Amino acid sequence: xxxxxxxxxxxxxxxxxxxxxxxxxxxxxxxxxxxxxxxxxxxxxxxxxxxxxxxxxxxxxxxxxxxxxxxxxxxxxxxxxxxxxxxxxxxxxxxxxxxxxxxxxxxxxxxxxxxxxxxxxxxxxxxxxxxxxxxxxxxxxxxxxxxxxxxxxxxxxxxxxxxxxxxxxxxxxxxxxxxxxxxxxxxxxxxxxxxxxxxxxxxxxxxxxxxxxxxxxxxxxxxxxxxxxxxxxxxxxxxxxxxxxxxxxxxxxxxxxxxxxxxxxxxxxxxxxxxxxxxxxxxxxxxxxxxxxxxxxxxxxxxxxxxxxxxxxxxxxxxxxxxxxxxxxxxxxxxxxxxxxxxxxxxxxxxxxxxxxxxxxxxxxxxxxxxxxxxxxxxxxxxxxxxxxxxxxxxxxxxxxxxxxxxxxxxxxxxxxxxxxxxxxxxxxxxxxxxxxxxxxxxxxxxxxxxxxxxxxxxxxxxxxxxxxxxxxxxxxxxxxxxxxxxxxxxxxxxxxxxxxxxxxxxxxxxxxxxxxxxxxxxxxxxxxxxxxxxxxxxxxxxxxxxxxxxxxxxxxxxxxxxxxxxxxxxxxxxxxxxxxxxxxxxxxxxxxxxxxxxxxxxxxxxxxxxxxxxxxxxxxxxx
Numbered sequence: 001x002x003x004x005x006x007x008x009x010x011x012x013x014x015x016x017x018x019x020x021x022x023x024x025x026x027x028x029x030x031x032x033x034x035x036x037x038x039x040x041x042x043x044x045x046x047x048x049x050x051x052x053x054x055x056x057x058x059x060x061x062x063x064x065x066x067x068x069x070x071x072x073x074x075x076x077x078x079x080x081x082x083x084x085x086x087x088x089x090x091x092x093x094x095x096x097x098x099x100x101x102x103x104x105x106x107x108x109x110x111x112x113x114x115x116x117x118x119x120x121x122x123x124x125x126x127x128x129x130x131x132x133x134x135x136x137x138x139x140x141x142x143x144x145x146x147x148x149x150x151x152x153x154x155x156x157x158x159x160x161x162x163x164x165x166x167x168x169x170x171x172x173x174x175x176x177x178x179x180x181x182x183x184x185x186x187x188x189x190x191x192x193x194x195x196x197x198x199x200x201x202x203x204x205x206x207x208x209x210x211x212x213x214x215x216x217x218x219x220x221x222x223x224x225x226x227x228x229x230x231x232x233x234x235x236x237x238x239x240x241x242x243x244x245x246x247x248x249x250x251x252x253x254x255x256x257x258x259x260x261x262x263x264x265x266x267x268x269x270x271x272x273x274x275x276x277x278x279x280x281x282x283x284x285x286x287x288x289x290x291x292x293x294x295x296x297x298x299x300x301x302x303x304x305x306x307x308x309x310x311x312x313x314x315x316x317x318x319x320x321x322x323x324x325x326x327x328x329x330x331x332x333x334x335x336x337x338x339x340x341x342x343x344x345x346x347x348x349x350x351x352x353x354x355x356x357x358x359x360x361x362x363x364x365x366x367x368x369x370x371x372x373x374x375x376x377x378x379x380x381x382x383x384x385x386x387x388x389x390x391x392x393x394x395x396x397x398x399x400x401x402x403x404x405x406x407x408x409x410x411x412x413x414x415x416x417x418x419x420x421x422x423x424x425x426x427x428x429x430x431x432x433x434x435x436x437x438x439x440x441x442x443x444x445x446x447x448x449x450x451x452x453x454x455x456x457x458x459x460x461x462x463x464x465x466x467x468x469x470x471x472x473x474x475x476x477x478x479x480x481x482x483x484x485x486x487x488x489x490x491x492x493x494x495x496x497x498x499x500x501x502x503x504x505x506x507x508x509x510x511x512x513x514x515x516x517x518x519x520x521x522x523x524x525x526x527x528x529x530x531x532x533x534x535x536x537x538x539x540x541x542x543x544x545x546x547x548x549x550x551x552x553x554x555x556x557x558x559x560x561x562x563x564x565x566x567x568x569x570x571x572x573x574x575x576x577x578x579x580x581x582x583x584x585x586x587x588x589x590x591x592x593x594x595x596x597x598x599x600x601x602x603x604x605x606x607x608x609x610x611x612x613x614x615x616x617x618x619x620x621x622x623x624x
Contacts, residue, residue: 029134029238030202031097039093040074040132043086043422044142047126049583050507053422055086056129059142060115062107063092063225078364079357081429084422087132093227098199101229113219120217123187134204136241140211143189188214193227198234205234205241251501251515259497260518263525266494270532277539309542313618314466316542319385320550327382328397330554333604335374336597342366344523347516368440375448383456390453398445402437404596412589419582462619472546484552487533488559491602494529496567498522503571507587530557530602531609538610549610557606561599565591
């Protein structure tokens with residue numbers, strides 16, 4: 001029954017989290033001649049703070065006001081909600097498929113002192129806004145000021161064609177300014193929008209908007225908002241219409257290819273090191289440790305001087321300290337690893353960049369569907385090492401990652417509520433996620449734990465664990481846990497170039513990450529590097545006759561996340577111009593969450609590699 005209910009809940013989840021596109025052409029993306037084309041307003045915010053966004057209505061412009069209009073609220077998927085979208089129709093923008101429209105008055109208003117002050121502050125902070133037409137985004141700045149130095153043409157991504165000239169309305173005569181304001185640099189708001197749309201048969205292929213006619217902002221200033229619409233045919237196909245938003249010169253730069261080569265060479269070097277350990281050092285050890293009794297008697301005098309990893313065969317499979325905690329972090333990392341690989345594979349196949357909220361929504365789905373993996377690994381490892389109170393550990397593990405996410409969510413969401421930002425997650429979405437957790441996570445995790453415990457009962461260790469613990473020799477300072485974390489810098493060397501491209505896509509405008517093949521290749525190489533580093537550290541530790549390899553193998557690889565977090569701090573202060581409490585909280589909260597997840601991912605892979613290595617070498621010796 002648990003499996004059936006979980007399956008039903010998963011099906012419901014697929015419907016709830018699927019990217020429900022904002023209505024356009026009845027969701028078919030096809031239009032009849034002169035059919036209404038809806039313009040959706042989304043969000044607005046300062047250019048330097050990409051995630052500090054607010055609803056478009058905070059601009060206070062007349063286009064969304066008035067008793068004679070009805071504003072429609074767009075439906076959002078869970079992924080779109082988590083990304084901070086807020087769609088509202090703009091009914092005053094009357095656009096029809098294929099119909100050009102000359103200079104058309106949108107609305108008129110007179111600025112009050114308070115509204116003029118608010119608008120001036122937004123323009124001085126380089127506020128931009130986002131619109132959508134037929135699921136295609138448009139970006140533009142609210143206005144301009146004397147210190148305006150941003151590349152507006154690149155930001156608006158206006159389509160340019162050398163064989164076609166687009167006629168934009170002129171700014172007209174200079175507007176009257178009160179005497180006491182003459183000569184002062186006043187911020188100016190763009191009062192005209194020129195929409196340019198390109199179509200292929202009955203489908204919209206490209207949309208652009210060029211703001212113009214800047215008007216000074218001051219109390220009592222009259223604003224006459226207007227727009228024009230031009231349609232042009234194009235031979236571009238619908239399936240390629242999102243390609244223009246990509247930046248191949250940045251993401252496919254030779255430096256990106258160099259990162260692949262760099263990671264591959266690092267992986268090759270570490271694989272060679274591990275191969276030497278396995279083929280030479282261990283071969284010599286096996287020959288010595290597996291000698292016949294006659295040879296042992298002949299070399300009896302040297303037996304007392306024997307040392308190395310063979311000496312801890314009676315303790316190497318002793319349960320690690322704090323087994324419950326180890327089980328929780330290890331199983332959570334396995335669960336997260338499966339989730340990441342599934343999301344990446346689907347991203348490569350489905351081009352997530354073309355759909356809003358697809359990445360966040362698919363991550364939620366993949367996380368819930370792979371809960372059984374975490375439960376299985378947790379149940380297996382806990383029973384294999386003879387842990388007690390498995391039910392309590394199962395509950396801890398089930399709540400661990402959702403608990404971490406909930407803590408960061410409360411901090412970020414509370415801050416967003418205080419600022420009235422679009423990042424605020426509504427109660428409806430919170431309720432849906434909670435129901436899905438109870439209906440899917442809990443049953444699947446329980447089933448996975450039971451299956452894992454059954455699998456562990458059918459497998460035994462290669463060596464018998466002694467009742468008395470073997471004393472651990474005094475170790476060199478290089479083998480302390482703190483120094484072991486230095487090993488994490490090796491996997492970071494495989495990752496840091498790719499981190500620059502990922503951070504640039506997440507924390508800057510107009511950079512959409514789409515080279516998931518690069519990411520997948522880097523991730524595979526990272527996994528190989530992690531396994532090699534873990535095996536090397538474990539072999540060195542066991543040779544020092546220290547059998548506590550489980551935590552050592554985990555920490556040495558999990559430490560990679562520490563260096564990634566330090567890199568995100570460097571990126572924040574040296575590669576961005578972010579400021580403000582909301583943006584800072586969101587940046588570091590998200591970065592910390594990512595690094596915690598990365599530490600679980602790397603640590604679990606490290607333990608898996610070392611576990612296979614330890615089982616291999618101790619299953620090939622003659623235990624005493």
